[in-house]
Amino acid sequence: MDEPLFGAPPVTVAPGAVHVPGWLGADAQRTLLEHCRAWASGPAGTRHHTMPRGGRMSVSMTSLGWFWKPYSYSGLLPDGTPVQPFPEPLAELPRRALDAYGRPLTEDDPPYDIALVNFYDADAHMGMHQDKDEHADMPVVSLSLGDTCLFRFGNTETRTRPYTDVELRSGDLFVFGGPSRLSYHGVPRTRPGTAPAWLGLRGRLNITLRALGRP
Ligand SMILES: O=C(O)CCC(=O)C(=O)O
Ligand SMILES: [Fe+2]
Secondary structure: OOOOOOOOOOEEEEOOEEEEOOOOOHHHHHHHHHHHHHHHHOOOOOEOOEOOOOOEOOOEEEEEOOEEEOOEEEOEOOOOOEOOOOOHHHOOHHHHHHHHHOOOOOOOOOOOOEEEEEEEOOOOOEEEEOOOOOOOOOOEEEEEEEOEEEEEEOOOOOOOOOOEEEEEOOOOEEEEOHHHOOOOEEEEEEEOOOOOHHHOOOOEEEEEEEOOOOO
């Protein structure tokens, strides 16, 4: 990515969990937003998933590379058509993110082959959960666009305290791996209306990049 516009030093939130404020510059954010809009309105579509107990997720999700539904990945969309490929415009982001995280990608690492794009309107949130449907233990790379959110990063044992609350703003990078890879985390709320005016997004987008690995 280009030089951070309003970058600040990385903050280690928990061992293996690093927040890099302002990692994406304005141009990179605008370009990424355009792509996200195209993916969500294209064949990949966007869905409010229904959870096993019947609840509907308030977040609307677009899956690329592999299709996620609670709680597994599939190569096919629900209508039986193949999932859209992992997007070329995202191809270099995992490498750059892992450099910023301080754990450079190696040739032996499984590829980052999943991109999940989450859209939060003013009322959306995400409960505390673990990202544990991937087989590889590669760090999860998370990018935020639009409204600021309250991101809660906890521990591997419980959904509850101890946790650390972090404000994720437009352009921020958050990476969690190593001892934090299976930590519970969630988004209790966003802060509607806080997106930078120049971005032209009402709401919040979060893009996570992940490696599925082999079962
Ligand atoms: O929206 C976020 O910042 C977190 C999203 C998340 O935890 C997920 O997609 O698994
Ligand atoms: Fe997650």
